[in-house]
Structure formats: structure tokens, C-alpha cells
Amino acid sequence: MTQPKAAADATARDSLAADGDAPAAALGDVWALLDSLPSARVSTDLMATTVEMAAVPARAGGGTPGATSGGPAPATSVGGFALPAWLPAAAVVFAALVGGLVAGRASSPNPDQAVLQNLPCIEHFELLREAGSVAFLEEVARRGYPAPRRPPPARSPVDVQADAEQFDAAIASLRAADVAATDRETVAARRDLVLRMVDSRRRQLEKAVESYQRLAPSDRRELLAVGRALADPKREQLLEAARRWHQWVRMRDPADRRDVIDLGTEDRLEWLDRWTRLDANRDQMRENMRENGRPFFEREWENRRRTGGGDPRDRGPELRPGPSRPGPGPSQGQGQTPRGPGDKRP
């Protein structure tokens, strides 16, 4: 097919497809080429591993078993009678159901026991998730990263102060709650607390619980360990590390913070190394640029003017240091427009 013909066909098909035809019309001749792509050959154990992976969290969470099915189960013998192998399991499930019903009636509504046992940490999910892991905080403390030299962009000192106070308040609240306590009285008190919560706070807690439950078991353990570490007054150095990391995370735009928080320990440390280095270099660069309180490029222009080289700002934007500013500068306001690629001026 020649190119002009293909282009004409494409135009025709575009107009056809724009009228609401199927995607096949939109893709035109490319559609047929895609037929050459093969179907995937799925590994033989994919189904088994998928079903097993689904089953594990379900069992751990006390939910419906993910999947177990198969051929006839072997029989088991009790007191000389042959019983189906599923009978003990069925008895356990039945007992659990009865137990659940009894417990449910005794304390309805009944927030999840595991959630109540870890309520202080789950309430501060975002803070603890941001802190990451104990290993990470220990490494931050060991490396002794400096605080950011400037406040976060587009934030006033008042905002920064409010943020620091919020962080301190969260830590104080974490410490006030007995994080490690899981005895019945404590859990009952926490249940009452949840039931008395105002709607907004309860919704916030529900979101935190959802996020917590989405974590892998190892991540949950890590989160709880961080909670216990930060609540421990004997581990102030970890709290300082968490505060320092918090300050650095807040330097990023809100949209980017989640990405930084989701990094693993090594990547976080790399990120901190890079940003602390950049921060330090920026100050050094600024310092290098100044002499007698003036930026170096001002001196450069002055020298050039003195030696007859003219003002470099008149030679085009590429010689101008720093970001270009909107509107005419001190030597630009003479009716000249910025030069574009088609500009034939000498």
C-alpha cells in the first residue's frame, strides 16, 4: 500500500469511526496486524498459587476461605468409626460461628478486635506510614541528616509551625495511649471510645482502618513496631529522626509526598542523601555567586560594558543567567520583543 493511499484511507476511516463505529474501525489496517500477537501460555501453577494467595489473607483475617476444593477427602477414624475428614474442620467452623454470634450479641456493634487492640497506632496510620520502619529511622538517626535550610515552597512560616505542632500533638497522643496494652479492659475502653466518636472522627478512623487492612501482614507488623518505638520515651533519637524525615517529606508538593513515602528504606535514604546534598549545594552556589553582596553576573555585565563587549542581556536569552522574567527588564524596556527562532535581526 502506498503512503498517499494509506493516508487517504486513514482519513476515510477516521470519519467513519468518528460516527460511532466499533474500535476496529478506528484502528483501521493496524487491527489486522494485531492478530499476529499470540495468546499467552499461562503457567500451570498460576491458578493454584492465585487461589492459595487469596486463601491466606482470608484465613488470617478470619474471613471466608479463599479456595480449597479438590477431590474426595480422606476419611479419618474416631473411636473405631470412619468419619469424613471434613468433619473436624466443619466442627471448628461451626464452633467459630457460634462463638462469633455470642460475642457479637454481647457487644453489638462490635468493632474488629484486632483493630481495637492496635487502635492507637491505626489512628495515627498516616504518621506511622510516613515514618516507615524502625530500621529506616535508626539509619536516619545514625546518619544525622540536617533539617531543610529553607521552608517548604509556597508555605508560610505559620503553616510550617502549625505542621510541626500537629506532628508533636500526634506523637503526644500516641504516647498518651498505652500502645502495647491489649488487655480486655483496655480493649473495652477503646471500643467505648470508638462508639462515642463524632462522625467526622469516626470516618477518619474508618479510612485509616481500611488503609491498615490493605497492608501486607509484614507491613502491618512494621507499622505497629514503629508506633511502639515512637511511643517509647526512651527512644527519643528515633522520634527526632521521624521529625527530620517529616520535615523533608513536607518539602515536596503534596502530590509527590505519597510517592516519597511509598519508597523502601534504601530508596528513602538515597532520596534523603540527594536532597540534603542539593540543599547544601544550593547555599554554596548562592554564596559562590555573590561577591560584595552582588551576584556574579552583574559584575560580568559591568566588566563587559567597560571593555566594550556590550551588555550580554542584549545578545539573546541564552546568555541571561537564571530564569527568564516576565516583562521587560531594566535594559529590555526599549520596545524590543524577545527574539524567536524566525527573528532575522542581527
Added chain:
Amino acid sequence: MAAESSVTPAAADPSTALMLRVRDGDALAFEQLVGLWQDRLVTLFLHHTGDHATAEDLAQEVFLRVYRARATYQPTAKFTTWVHTIANNVASDLRQRSYRRREHGVPANVSASSSAIGLEQLAVAASGMMPARVADRTELQAIVQQALGTLNERQRMAVLLAKFEHCSYEEIAAAMDLSVPAVKSLLFRARDQLREAIAPYMQEGRP
């Protein structure tokens, strides 16, 4: 309640019926659902990522998300649309992870790099692979797969949903959370880009 659900039009779809059984705690139904969908999902992700192991991981992630959300599943729409939405989200998450890794200076994984083939590189590869006038099927597969790799993630997903899942514009739009005109536009641009990418092959292999 199950009986009430089963009379909705969506429940007439076999996958939807299976999902309703999964929701009600039928473990065997989940196995059947995986069996019904695994080839389709792995194929979709294979052509999306260009890597078989990644494709299986992503398909597995889709099944796990389906399973986790079983309690809240409502057959208000076809199961197919629901699972395509999840598949698109999973692919999108992969893109985010690869982006983050690149952003933070961590080497990207195979799947992410497979989509970053430049047109020039592709043209060279294609012409190098085409010494004869007629390419065999394997070469054609490789070229088309590479051409797919030149599309951006959303274009690629739209093309794959259309081609391999036989989705209509409306279904693609629902799965990708886009408007129908946006899907059309994605597909037009995808077609043009695929043509451009495959052009060296067309010229060399079929004058």
C-alpha cells in the same frame, strides 16, 4: 438476596454469576473464575508489558483484588467491565511504581523498560530483521509487539482492550474512566503511531 441479584441482566453473564457465588463464600466459584479469566488477563498484560512473568504477576494481582472486594461486589454492571477497570488500575499502579523508581533514580524493571522503545530504534530493528521480502510470523510478532511498546500506557491499554477483549468504546471508556470521545482519540493516535512504527516493516517486507 442472591435470588434477587440473579435476575438482574448483569447476572446472566457467566462471570457475573460466578462472582456472585464468590461473594457468597463459594470457594470453588473463585477457582472457576480464575480458570475462566487467567488466559485473557495474562494475554492482556503480556502485550501490555511485554514480559510474561510480569503479566502473570499482574493477572494474579487482579484476581486478588477481585477476591478482596468480593464482599462489596454488586452486579450493577457486567463483571467484565469491573475486571477491566481493576486490570487498568493494576497496570496504572505498575506505571506509577516504574515512574517512581525512575524519578528517584532506581533502575526500572523489565516491563517498564519494554515500553520505552524509540521509533528510530524500532525502525532500525525492524529493517535489520527484514532481510527477506516476507517475514515469518515470529518476526511479525516481534515487530508488532515492539510497535505496541512505542504507545503510551493508556493508548496501549485501549488498543488491547479493543482487540483482545473485544470491548466497545463505551466499555473501554468505563474501564479506563474516560469519555467515549477520549477513547476514540486515544485509538486514533494509537493507530497513527502504530502505523508509523510499523512503516519500516511495511516498506521492507511488502513493497
